[in-house]
Amino acid sequence: MSTRLKSLLSYGIPVVIAVVLYVTAQSVDRAMANDFTGLFLLMTLAMAWNLVGGFGGQFSLGHSIFVGVGSYATAVILTTLGWPLIPTVLAAAVMSALIGLLLAYPLLRLRGPYLAVGSLGMAVASYGWMINWNFTKASQAYAIPVSGQISLQETYQYATILLLIAVVSIVALVRSPLGLRLVALRDNEAGAASIGVKRVRTLLPVWALSGLLTGAMGAVYALQSGSLTVDATFNIQFSLDAAIVCVIGGLGTLSGPVIGSIIIYYLRKYAADFANYALLIEAVVLVIVVRFFPSGLVGLATKGYRSITSRRTDASKK
Amino acid sequence: MKKKMLVAAAVVAAAGLVLSGCSASGGAGDDIVIGASVPLTGPLGTMGTPVSMGYQAAVDEINAAGGVDFGGAKHKIKLVIQDNASDPAKASSQAKSLVLDSKAVALLGPVTPPLSIPEATVADQLKVPFLTSITPIRAFGGANPNWNYAWDVFFDELQMTQTQFQASDLINTNKKVVLFTDTEEDGVVMGKLWEANAPKLGYTIVGRETFAVDNANFSSQVAAAKKSGADIVIAQVIPPEAIGILKEMKAQGYDPKAIFMEKGGNTGNFVKITGGLGLGVMAANWFAEGMGLAREKEFIDKYAAKIGGINSDLGILVCGYSIANVLADAIKVAGGTDPAKLSAAIGKTNGDYAIGHIQFTEGHAAPLKVIQTQWDSNNNQVMVLNLEGKAATPIVTPEAGLK
Numbered sequence: 001m002s003t004r005l006k007s008l009l010s011y012g013i014p015v016v017i018a019v020v021l022y023v024t025a026q027s028v029d030r031a032m033a034n035d036f037t038g039l040f041l042l043m044t045l046a047m048a049w050n051l052v053g054g055f056g057g058q059f060s061l062g063h064s065i066f067v068g069v070g071s072y073a074t075a076v077i078l079t080t081l082g083w084p085l086i087p088t089v090l091a092a093a094v095m096s097a098l099i100g101l102l103l104a105y106p107l108l109r110l111r112g113p114y115l116a117v118g119s120l121g122m123a124v125a126s127y128g129w130m131i132n133w134n135f136t137k138a139s140q141a142y143a144i145p146v147s148g149q150i151s152l153q154e155t156y157q158y159a160t161i162l163l164l165i166a167v168v169s170i171v172a173l174v175r176s177p178l179g180l181r182l183v184a185l186r187d188n189e190a191g192a193a194s195i196g197v198k199r200v201r202t203l204l205p206v207w208a209l210s211g212l213l214t215g216a217m218g219a220v221y222a223l224q225s226g227s228l229t230v231d232a233t234f235n236i237q238f239s240l241d242a243a244i245v246c247v248i249g250g251l252g253t254l255s256g257p258v259i260g261s262i263i264i265y266y267l268r269k270y271a272a273d274f275a276n277y278a279l280l281i282e283a284v285v286l287v288i289v290v291r292f293f294p295s296g297l298v299g300l301a302t303k304g305y306r307s308i309t310s311r312r313t314d315a316s317k318k
Numbered sequence: 319m320k321k322k323m324l325v326a327a328a329v330v331a332a333a334g335l336v337l338s339g340c341s342a343s344g345g346a347g348d349d350i351v352i353g354a355s356v357p358l359t360g361p362l363g364t365m366g367t368p369v370s371m372g373y374q375a376a377v378d379e380i381n382a383a384g385g386v387d388f389g390g391a392k393h394k395i396k397l398v399i400q401d402n403a404s405d406p407a408k409a410s411s412q413a414k415s416l417v418l419d420s421k422a423v424a425l426l427g428p429v430t431p432p433l434s435i436p437e438a439t440v441a442d443q444l445k446v447p448f449l450t451s452i453t454p455i456r457a458f459g460g461a462n463p464n465w466n467y468a469w470d471v472f473f474d475e476l477q478m479t480q481t482q483f484q485a486s487d488l489i490n491t492n493k494k495v496v497l498f499t500d501t502e503e504d505g506v507v508m509g510k511l512w513e514a515n516a517p518k519l520g521y522t523i524v525g526r527e528t529f530a531v532d533n534a535n536f537s538s539q540v541a542a543a544k545k546s547g548a549d550i551v552i553a554q555v556i557p558p559e560a561i562g563i564l565k566e567m568k569a570q571g572y573d574p575k576a577i578f579m580e581k582g583g584n585t586g587n588f589v590k591i592t593g594g595l596g597l598g599v600m601a602a603n604w605f606a607e608g609m610g611l612a613r614e615k616e617f618i619d620k621y622a623a624k625i626g627g628i629n630s631d632l633g634i635l636v637c638g639y640s641i642a643n644v645l646a647d648a649i650k651v652a653g654g655t656d657p658a659k660l661s662a663a664i665g666k667t668n669g670d671y672a673i674g675h676i677q678f679t680e681g682h683a684a685p686l687k688v689i690q691t692q693w694d695s696n697n698n699q700v701m702v703l704n705l706e707g708k709a710a711t712p713i714v715t716p717e718a719g720l721k
């Protein structure tokens with residue numbers, strides 16, 4: 001298969017799936033629409049985090065800031081400016097991308113666990129600021145105005161388009177020269193620097209894209225929730241969820257966040273019936289994956305596939 | 319890369335279809351499913367437990383009588399209660415799941431605005447009737463003046479924020495007041511009303527300490543309050559904050575003549591959980607012995623021992639019991655569970671229930687009148703100011719627990 005056809009398929013398949021899902025959205029039952037919205041938002045969050053945490057090797061615990069900024073920007077713009085929904089979501093995403101650039105600049109001076117702790121500190125500080133900021137109603141609930149109250153099926157359509165944008169933009173970035181520089185920096189920073197790869201110049205646009213996608217996810221999350229609280233949107237759990245999903249699926253892979261999201265989303269949904277055991281069940285799954293499949297389920301599948309093909313090759317040689 | 323993408327796409331489609339098929343299984347039969355996402359754990363767990371007991375008590379009674387009568391048949395109620403752990407995000411997602419997955423035809427609410435408002439928003443979004451309590455009506459209406467499917471039965475902050483001054487009139491003080499208010503809906507709404515009411519009723523607000531919900535360190539706020547020389551402290555806080563403030567007051571030797579702890583002091587075993595510091599703390603209440611409610615004695619006899627005294631927990635239980643009955647009556651009046659008809663029937667409620675007369679006015683709210691009560695050593699809240707704003711049992715002053 002030619003490289004051009006491969007490239008066409010890798011963009012074409014997600015586009016076709018997204019178009020089918022978008023067109024059939026209005027005929028989907030409300031429960032399913034809500035379920036898929038939640039799943040697609042988790043996928044988008046995990047893919048955006050994976051860009052920084054997986055491909056870039058920057059273990060961020062500050063992505064909850066982008067979710068919070070995206071969701072509150074949506075609520076504030078709809079309430080005070082009364083913009084239509086699409087420009088509102090775009091503005092919220094751009095605002096989040098700018099925050100991404102602002103945060104990345106000082107954070108990129110840190111490496112490894114220091115970056116994780118630094119980003120966590122920023123997330124905690126943002127939470128502290130927001131819970132006291134009267135402009136966004138401090139710790140009161142901030143209701144999305146009537147203009148933003150759309151049906152579950154419409155929210156599902158927004159989530160579908162957002163996921164498609166995330167997939168296409170991330171695939172494009174990973175395959176671009178910027179993506180190659182990003183992976184080179186992660187794998188061997190000194191080596192990459194020796195061939196002229198600039199750390200800050202490479203990582204800044206990646207953080208901006210990750211912030212943009214996570215902010216847009218926060219905007220759609222706001223539409224799905226109907227009302228916002230700082231506890232719900234600036235919650236560090238978002239960063240942890242993204243990391244957990246990527247670790248289970250496969251860090252630094254394109255399909256890892258997708259597979260990890262499906263597992264975590266439905267595991268939580270059905271384990272919720274077991275009340276307090278739900279967290280225990282999730283923890284056990286996570287420990288098993290980390291202990292026995294450190295490269296995630298995608299890594300396990302790839303290993304299995306290689307093992308089978310190499311056996312076949314050996315057998316044919318004999 | 320392409321293969322991985324294909325695998326991922328196939329897994330999404332297959333898993334989605336299989337798992338969504340799973341979620342559609344199960345039926346309620348002739349039963350009516352009513353959902354309730356309440357805080358059984360977390361900072362508001364002490365309030366969520368009695369409200370869920372009230373819901374269950376009402377449903378058990380209705381089912382024991384055969385169920386709700388409509389369409390020529392009696393339908394039993396299946397009450398699905400979930401614990402939202404006092405988390406607004408979880409409350410919102412559980413409310414959604416109760417309607418979409420458990421097929422609840424109506425929702426009974428949690429407690430307090432931070433949890434009730436997100437659930438009410440979900441109810442309006444999904445067009446499902448929602449009835450809540452333990453949520454002051456101005457905070458409820460302030461979040462959305464145009465609720466469509468959400469209804470609230472509780473006190474009006476305007477009346478409630480006068481009772482602290484009326485009770486203070488019954489003792490000798492320097493009429494100086496310091497406020498402790500957190501930044502959630504109740505703190506914001508009531509804080510403004512206390513500031514507005516104080517001068518009209520002859521009191522001076524000498525300080526207002528505000529802080530984020532779940533604040534744990536009150537040293538600077540208590541120091542400022544002590545320095546202001548106020549004889550009266552009025553706080554609008556959640557239970558853990560109330561405990562923190564009392565501990566800090568004890569540590570700094572600040573023992574004012576009257577302490578009102580709204581919401582924070584409305585929790586069972588308050589004297590015990592504060593290690594005795596809460597003895598003598600006052601709080602507005604909507605149920606107490608001697609208040610004159612028709613079924614007062616019945617509920618005290620039946621539940622006071624079980625719940626640990628005649629206190630706010632019992633009042634919360636009675637509120638839960640009452641609104642569950644309002645909902646059941648509305649289903650009967652609506653002749654079924656059609657959401658629009660049921661919501662309209664709730665709005666037309668005009669009758670006497672265990673918690674008193676319930677009639678909805680503007681803003682989808684039915685106001686209840688409150689009294690003032692004071693914690694005694696038997697884990698009871700004794701009425702010190704009655705419904706007419708007059709003296710009942712004499713107030714013990716200064717606050718005994720801080721001596």
